Amino acid sequence: MTAPAATPSVDRHRASPFLRACRGEPGNRVPVWFMRQAGRSLPEYHEVRGSGSILDAIRVPDLAAEITLQPVRRYGVDAAILYSDIVVPVAALGFGVDVAPGIGPVVDQPFRSASDLRRLRPLEPELDTPYVLETVRILAGELSVPLIGFAGAPFTVASYLIEGRPSRTYAATKALMHTDPSLWHALMGRLADLAVASLRSQVEAGAAAVQLFDSWAGALSRPDYEEFVRPHSARVFAGVADLGVPRIHFGVVTGELLGSMAAAGADVVGVDWRVTLDDARARVGPGIALQGNLDPALCLAPWPAVQAGVRDVLARNGGHPGHVFNLGHGVLPETNPAILERVVDLVHAEGRADEAAR
Amino acid sequence: MTAPAATPSVDRHRASPFLRACRGEPGNRVPVWFMRQAGRSLPEYHEVRGSGSILDAIRVPDLAAEITLQPVRRYGVDAAILYSDIVVPVAALGFGVDVAPGIGPVVDQPFRSASDLRRLRPLEPELDTPYVLETVRILAGELSVPLIGFAGAPFTVASYLIEGRPSRTYAATKALMHTDPSLWHALMGRLADLAVASLRSQVEAGAAAVQLFDSWAGALSRPDYEEFVRPHSARVFAGVADLGVPRIHFGVVTGELLGSMAAAGADVVGVDWRVTLDDARARVGPGIALQGNLDPALCLAPWPAVQAGVRDVLARNGGHPGHVFNLGHGVLPETNPAILERVVDLVHAEGRADEAAR
Numbered sequence: 001m002t003a004p005a006a007t008p009s010v011d012r013h014r015a016s017p018f019l020r021a022c023r024g025e026p027g028n029r030v031p032v033w034f035m036r037q038a039g040r041s042l043p044e045y046h047e048v049r050g051s052g053s054i055l056d057a058i059r060v061p062d063l064a065a066e067i068t069l070q071p072v073r074r075y076g077v078d079a080a081i082l083y084s085d086i087v088v089p090v091a092a093l094g095f096g097v098d099v100a101p102g103i104g105p106v107v108d109q110p111f112r113s114a115s116d117l118r119r120l121r122p123l124e125p126e127l128d129t130p131y132v133l134e135t136v137r138i139l140a141g142e143l144s145v146p147l148i149g150f151a152g153a154p155f156t157v158a159s160y161l162i163e164g165r166p167s168r169t170y171a172a173t174k175a176l177m178h179t180d181p182s183l184w185h186a187l188m189g190r191l192a193d194l195a196v197a198s199l200r201s202q203v204e205a206g207a208a209a210v211q212l213f214d215s216w217a218g219a220l221s222r223p224d225y226e227e228f229v230r231p232h233s234a235r236v237f238a239g240v241a242d243l244g245v246p247r248i249h250f251g252v253v254t255g256e257l258l259g260s261m262a263a264a265g266a267d268v269v270g271v272d273w274r275v276t277l278d279d280a281r282a283r284v285g286p287g288i289a290l291q292g293n294l295d296p297a298l299c300l301a302p303w304p305a306v307q308a309g310v311r312d313v314l315a316r317n318g319g320h321p322g323h324v325f326n327l328g329h330g331v332l333p334e335t336n337p338a339i340l341e342r343v344v345d346l347v348h349a350e351g352r353a354d355e356a357a358r
Numbered sequence: 359m360t361a362p363a364a365t366p367s368v369d370r371h372r373a374s375p376f377l378r379a380c381r382g383e384p385g386n387r388v389p390v391w392f393m394r395q396a397g398r399s400l401p402e403y404h405e406v407r408g409s410g411s412i413l414d415a416i417r418v419p420d421l422a423a424e425i426t427l428q429p430v431r432r433y434g435v436d437a438a439i440l441y442s443d444i445v446v447p448v449a450a451l452g453f454g455v456d457v458a459p460g461i462g463p464v465v466d467q468p469f470r471s472a473s474d475l476r477r478l479r480p481l482e483p484e485l486d487t488p489y490v491l492e493t494v495r496i497l498a499g500e501l502s503v504p505l506i507g508f509a510g511a512p513f514t515v516a517s518y519l520i521e522g523r524p525s526r527t528y529a530a531t532k533a534l535m536h537t538d539p540s541l542w543h544a545l546m547g548r549l550a551d552l553a554v555a556s557l558r559s560q561v562e563a564g565a566a567a568v569q570l571f572d573s574w575a576g577a578l579s580r581p582d583y584e585e586f587v588r589p590h591s592a593r594v595f596a597g598v599a600d601l602g603v604p605r606i607h608f609g610v611v612t613g614e615l616l617g618s619m620a621a622a623g624a625d626v627v628g629v630d631w632r633v634t635l636d637d638a639r640a641r642v643g644p645g646i647a648l649q650g651n652l653d654p655a656l657c658l659a660p661w662p663a664v665q666a667g668v669r670d671v672l673a674r675n676g677g678h679p680g681h682v683f684n685l686g687h688g689v690l691p692e693t694n695p696a697i698l699e700r701v702v703d704l705v706h707a708e709g710r711a712d713e714a715a716r
Contacts, residue, residue, distance in 0.1 A: 178660065256637070
């Protein structure tokens, strides 16, 4: 018997190393996957991808599913992550956002005033993003490991809509936040609704875990984060709590925010490479699993340096069962896939050794 | 009587609020200055600056001195910082570096191998950068507040020389660090020597404090920082210790490194806005002053939000005498100078109130 709320995909993979680690349960190996494991760094990706916007590729389920599967085949990672983008829901609503190659999300008419709220109606996933759900369904049938669905957290999506393009300072975003808090909260509420709708539909179609990317929340002071951001992220997590899937939360440069991000309702908190896992565990508190945190730039160094880095991450975790090995941010495009293959093998080998030693 | 090593400028300003706060001594107000207070955000700067590279402007002492003085006149800040750039010494040696408007430092032929070490001979400040010293001498005669001289820390300068341009990942820098540690340490050693020579010459010409900018050190994990970077920064601080001037150390995203950066030998540690000052003080330990840490992006918001932010910084400091108010990073170019004027007035007013209350 399974809990009523659990979905078939969660049930099917319940004993997988990845889901066990997300729940903090001991398993027979340390699971590993890599943010941005699909895509730019893989030659087989460039073979199938073609040119044009990533948003076009995402709209072709067979292609998106193939790209999602490629790193699972090559690396033997313990989880797949849907090939998609955090701006897919807002793009599907016609907000006028695209992902420019080499730049990132760009918006024709950035969010400026209350009248722009009308451009963010509720998402109807089966109508607005049917291709995402079709991709998830294909993958649920083909994958032997759990599929991670994902969404952009309200702050990070808001930053793109307001800045109009990637920013180093988030000055316009912070100005809106402090200038017009009621408009800010209205915008964040809409984006939280979008994230909930998107994540629910992905889980119902077969995703066995979800990750909420608040990639740029680390640009905020903790007081600003807790006042202007966390309530909305918390609403996203609460909105998927009944589905029974692990909820992962991640951003870079979030050392000061790890405890706050855990308190938003995450089951697993992603950690960038700046914070050691022992420090991170002290900050998130008990009962929360960690994901991370090898410096992705270290993967461009020769193998002995990478090997030492992997071992340091494992050592800092100290054998805690609630650990999903990952990089501290996405795979860099210039990464040699052969290095990541060796990282997976090393994590699996050393993880088993750790288990045997206990 | 003054200590033999103390310079005339230190002596002259010994009782200034800025130098007192750097030494952790109670004063009659909280001193304030702003990183990048000179330059881009001031209309009077654009009036005198002309076009061309910043390196050209730095080579004209009357102009560089005028630009340094402008924010002191306008804001009434408690310290001036030399109008210069951290790549001035390597540029003066003919390394082939310029500062491209809107981009930052760019290098014609990036540092790649041991043969590039020859391009970094010892700096002879009176011969290589006489214009810097002339600017400092002009300022020492004109300023009523202490002048802060500065240099780039070895890691941050190395990152420019290796990457060839500003980077988000520092991938080439980290790869060199791990691929060829002996070359890495040789490079860092040369850059430490340059920083020492430059800082000593600035103090001897009249600077009353020095700041070592390791702006991008926060991209490193703490173990990497402590192995590959800190020994060289420590050598810079040790190399100016006998001059008797406060040594300030700053980088962004350094929350995990604050204790390590203090241990490198700084008297004052700059803090970005991500870490509250009470947390920062716990990390740097007793006897170290703090500088910071209002979010520069907050200065683009309406005054009530800025005011609340300033008060929060002061409150988090809790009246500790070792506090130099500043932003958590440089003034953003689009900042309205009128806001910074009000920040200075507020810090001075509230700082006095704090003192009166004790």
